[in-house]
Amino acid sequence: MTGRQDIDQIAQRLVSLVPPGLADAHKDLRANFRDILAQGMRHLELVTREEFDVQTQVLARTRARVEELEKRVAELEAGVSPSGT
Structure with missing residues (x-):
């Protein structure tokens, strides 16, 4: 701004x-x-530059967390064996 x-x-x-x-x-x-x-x-x-920079940092942290969770879900899915009951 x-x-x-x-x-x-x-x-x-x-x-x-x-x-x-x-x-x-x-x-x-x-x-x-x-x-x-x-x-x-x-x-x-x-918005001010400061507000923009803060939101950029929030977005970066959110992206990193989503990537971690996606990796964890993939690992959990890979560890679950399909039941053939």
């Missing part, structure tokens, strides 16, 4: 496009641009 610093930079760029005659409004515009950009990013339902 775009970080707070990135949003601030984009807001500053937008403010720099405002005509110099509206210099008094720059602070308010920057805050408004920042809020609008942050709100827009939240609506995209993005």
Whole structure:
């Protein structure tokens, strides 16, 4: 997800496009641009890099566990002899 610093930079760029005659409004515009950009990013339902990395680790552990269990089931199935009753 775009970080707070990135949003601030984009807001500053937008403010720099405002005509110099509206210099008094720059602070308010920057805050408004920042809020609008942050709100827009939240609506995209993005995750932070940290959240993504945590879920990647969880997935890796889950895959390893599934592989272990599949191997164990295969060994157990191989050890069971079919009954011919």
